[in-house]
Amino acid sequence: MAAGLGTRLGAAQPKAFVRVAGATLVEHAVTRALDCAATTQVVIVAPASHLGEAGALLSGHPRADDVTVVAGGRERSESVALGLGALRDDVDVVLVHDAARCLAPADLFDRLVAAVRAGHDAVVPGQPVTDTIKQVDERGHVVATPDRSTLRAVQTPQAFRRPVLLAAHASGADATDDAALVERAGGTVLVIEGDELAFKVTTASDLERAARILGS
Numbered sequence: 001m002a003a004g005l006g007t008r009l010g011a012a013q014p015k016a017f018v019r020v021a022g023a024t025l026v027e028h029a030v031t032r033a034l035d036c037a038a039t040t041q042v043v044i045v046a047p048a049s050h051l052g053e054a055g056a057l058l059s060g061h062p063r064a065d066d067v068t069v070v071a072g073g074r075e076r077s078e079s080v081a082l083g084l085g086a087l088r089d090d091v092d093v094v095l096v097h098d099a100a101r102c103l104a105p106a107d108l109f110d111r112l113v114a115a116v117r118a119g120h121d122a123v124v125p126g127q128p129v130t131d132t133i134k135q136v137d138e139r140g141h142v143v144a145t146p147d148r149s150t151l152r153a154v155q156t157p158q159a160f161r162r163p164v165l166l167a168a169h170a171s172g173a174d175a176t177d178d179a180a181l182v183e184r185a186g187g188t189v190l191v192i193e194g195d196e197l198a199f200k201v202t203t204a205s206d207l208e209r210a211a212r213i214l215g216s
């Protein structure tokens with residue numbers, strides 16, 4: 001998923017096309033996805049204004065023929081649905097990944113695919129939260145303090161059996177992640193251990209963190 005504007009980062013170009021350590025976020029994400037042994041196709045969902053640039057980014061990669069580029073939509077969920085429309089017929093497991101989580105390692109992709117192949121319909125990486133989380137009302141007053149031990153901060157890639165993900169997106173509804181659409185459709189989502197490297201580049205300090213990691 002690379003079709004967002006990156007408003008919170010505030011760069012001159014869409015976030016996925018910002019460069020860090022010599023490559024764009026989307027290139028970093030796609031090369032790691034292609035390093036996963038099970039990957040047969042990568043669909044880059046890009047802003048309509050950046051389709052040519054997205055196509056050219058991976059043109060020198062040995063697996064460039066396995067990369068498809070399509071235009072995204074206004075909301076992330078719409079972009080995912082548009083990406084699903086470009087999948088080859090033989091794809092049976094789909095991983096939805098944010099270009100913004102550009103350093104998610106191939107090993108994380110491998111573990112998610114293995115969990116789906118082991119029989120789970122939907123599998124997402126998550127990490128325990130380290131802050132106490134408060135639920136607040138519209139005035140900012142606390143209404144609940146959920147038991148922290150039951151909470152997970154979830155990342156991407158998120159892995160699904162293809163028919164499960166297609167059914168979840170059939171309503172055309174929006175959600176902040178794809179697993180939420182599966183949950184709403186009555187499906188079961190498994191959370192497995194996430195990876196620190198799958199952090200999301202949202203603000204300038206996240207971009208600096210990515211640069212530090214890639215530089216070290």
Ligand SMILES: Nc1ccn([C@@H]2O[C@H](COP(=O)(O)OP(=O)(O)OP(=O)(O)O)[C@@H](O)[C@H]2O)c(=O)n1
Nearest residue numbers: 002003004005006007008074075076079099100
């Ligand atoms: N209409 C959209 C919105 C988001 N995304 C993608 O979904 C991922 C997670 O979204 P986010 O981090 O919110 O990215 P942006 O929408 O670009 O950022 P912002 O909300 O700050 O504008 C990103 O890789 C982004 O490119 C997308 O493909 N299509």
Ligand SMILES: C[C@](O)(CO)[C@H](O)COP(=O)(O)O
Nearest residue numbers: 076098154155156176177200
């Ligand atoms: C999909 C996601 O990365 C899971 O944590 C997250 O919900 C994306 O949120 P954003 O506001 O679109 O960055």
